[in-house]
Amino acid sequence: MRMMMFAAAAALSAGPALAELVKVDDQSRFVQLVNGKTLTRPFVRLNVTPDGKIAGRGARWDVEGTWSWQNGYFCRDLFWGGDPLGYNCQEVEATGDGRIKFTSDRGAGDSAMFRLR
Structure with missing residues (x-):
């Protein structure tokens, strides 16, 4: 019993978990x-390059676009299968x-989680 209490106390006092989300505030950290x-995420594979380009595939269609960093946010202009x-x-x-x-709309909209591979 004492060992279980010790393990629980250690878990509660540990530092931030590896899976904890932390805001990325600057372009250099993002790059x-x-x-x-x-x-990657199911049916989606994208490359976001330091020179401001986005390319990949979403479902069966090509994805392409550009991005810039503005006031702490990733700003992108994207085309999917040729549609804006x-x-x-x-x-x-x-x-x-x-x-x-x-998370779209400067953190107020829909979000998408990707794996970095």
């Missing part, structure tokens, strides 16, 4: 996270275990 990696998805600035959060989350 460090995505450079040379593929962002439009311009949107998104909040970015990352975990220590290789995941990155984008």
